[in-house]
Amino acid sequence: MTMKETGDIAAGRLDAGQLACQFADIAPLLDPGAAAIAASRCHYCYDAPCVQACPTQIDIPSFIRKIGNGNLKGAALDILSANPLGGMCARVCPTEILCEGACVRNHQDGKPVTIGALQRHATDWAMARGEALFKRAADSGRHVAVVGAGPAGLACAHRLALAGHRVTLFDAHEKGGGLNEFGIAAYKTVDDFARREVEWLLSVGGIELRTGVVMGRDVSLAELRQQHDAVFLAIGLAGVKALGVEGETLEGVLDAVDFIARLRQSTDLSTLPVGRRVVVIGGGNTAVDAAVQSKKLGAQSVTMAYRRGVQAMSATWAEREFAQTQGVSLVLNARPVRVLGDGKRVTGVEFEWTREDADGRIAGTGECFVIEADMVLKAIGQTLVAAGIDREILGLDGARIAVDGECRTSLADVWAGGDCAATGLDLTVQSVQDGKLAAASIDRMFARTAACAA
Known part of the structure; x- marks a missing residue:
């Protein structure tokens, strides 16, 4: 075993075979039989508490019923319509305090329906087959800048593209994905899934990804506002x-x-x-x-x-x-x-x-x-790096960007979401919801503008 010592810090403590075992998927994909059994435990509750507990409001009873009926494409459509990063969220969401924590089966036999595993079963099936679940609307002539290709930025870009708006997606890293690519334990997301999910999401069209672009160094918020009809900031907490x-x-x-x-x-x-x-x-x-x-x-x-x-x-x-x-x-x-x-x-x-x-x-x-x-x-926390951003959109303490319930900032053409904004839980699924809310708000603004012009 080759050791590369620097004091007591060394590489090669384990061989390749040991490392492969250590970093194997901790929650392997369900096979069809196991998925059918897991789906059969769902009561398909009316006004289901699991749906209320999901920040993206996935219709969980609906997609589980479809899995039970063998309709995996329909199940994936239910999931990804509400959460375009449903595959990653199935891997990293703290389901124990969200959907599964709210499952009524906890009060019966103490074992919730394995919602996360079922969600992964459906979304992985669709991605593996390259299913074209969504079709982009006709080009609207609008152009939006989305800064940050993490969960919030990707979700916003996807929703905007579906509505027919052109999106330029900027990211400081050499590849997209944000925390899904760079900040989550390797044993939770194996087989380069984060990259494959980004590729699937961008395949809807209308989204240009520009990597290696740093706010404050390569571009400023003022420049983005001049060059685009709207801006969504999803820059995370880089400090x-x-x-x-x-x-x-x-x-x-x-x-x-x-x-x-x-x-x-x-x-x-x-x-x-x-x-x-x-x-x-x-x-x-x-x-x-x-x-x-x-x-x-x-x-x-x-x-x-x-x-x-x-x-x-x-x-x-x-x-x-x-x-x-x-x-x-x-x-x-x-x-x-x-x-x-x-x-x-x-x-x-x-x-x-x-x-x-x-x-x-x-x-x-x-x-x-x-x-x-x-x-x-x-690992005591991260901070906002506000270089290139107008100070007036920050909260009073300067720690996050201040936004309303639609992720709008104090600037009429600027929205923000994800960890950089004060919107709620610092979770991947909450960031996805922020991106959805911002995209819907931007789309409504464009519709109002078009109506006034007419």
Whole structure:
């Protein structure tokens, strides 16, 4: 086994066969028989609570009934009409707190209908066959700029294209997909699915994807407004919050987002360095993904530390349990106060135990402890990078873009959605819904303008 050592951070801790097993699909596709059995458990509820729990309002009873009847094309149409990224959402949605969490079967036998797996069954079937489920309307003569080819931007572009509007989709990366391509654990989306889903979505026509275009460097919002009839901003949160403690710049202290992106884009995981003792700081899905993947790459010990209690973690109970089954240790009520090192490389992290008061504020107890580490991954949140964007559309705190219920900003021709906007849950499915809402609002604006002109 070839080792490429940098201190205790090394590549090649596991061989190719071991890595293939570690990063295999954690939720393999249902076969037709299993799908039929799973579909038969649905009660096809009227005013179904699972639909109400889905941010994109997929008609879940309808698509499950169609799966049960063998009509996979109809099921896929139900799903993708409401959520054009339904394939990815079937893989990454926290169904345990959304549709499946609301399933009435939880109150009967404690086992919800496996909605996510059934959704993937139908959407994968349609994509594998290249089914042409949608037809673009005649060209409207309108041209919209969509900045950010992640879930919100892709959903918005798809809806606008279907309505006949031309869309230019800009993204700072070398390929589209956003977090679906760069920010989700590799074991959740195998076989280059994110790229294939983008290709399927763009195949509707009317959408031009321009990659490597950075807001503030290559283009500004003012320029986009001059050149297009409307603009939708779906730029995500490109900045990473700093720990703000001594030793943060030591070698071996990395941003978890960058670590995950490098892993997702690697063509040979055996060349990806990982520590022997890894500490991940944070309590969200990014922290879980970084921690689990560190373990899967061959780290001997991985500890995920969070400054509050388990109920405050943004990672769901299912994500937490999965991390622990993969060998990740969870340390709660611990905040970092100093990163320790030998003058060059990280050797550990000093934490202080915390407590919460009645108002939910945390305070240090004065009692500290050290977790040894040769790699530290920071996953305490991301921030908006507002370069090239008019400051007047930001919220009062400047942390997100301020929008209304239709994702409109204070500028009449600018909309925003996804993680960069203050719209709700920071989830892929919520970003898709933001893109849908913005596209519908933009289309209505064009219709009003055309009516006035007539």
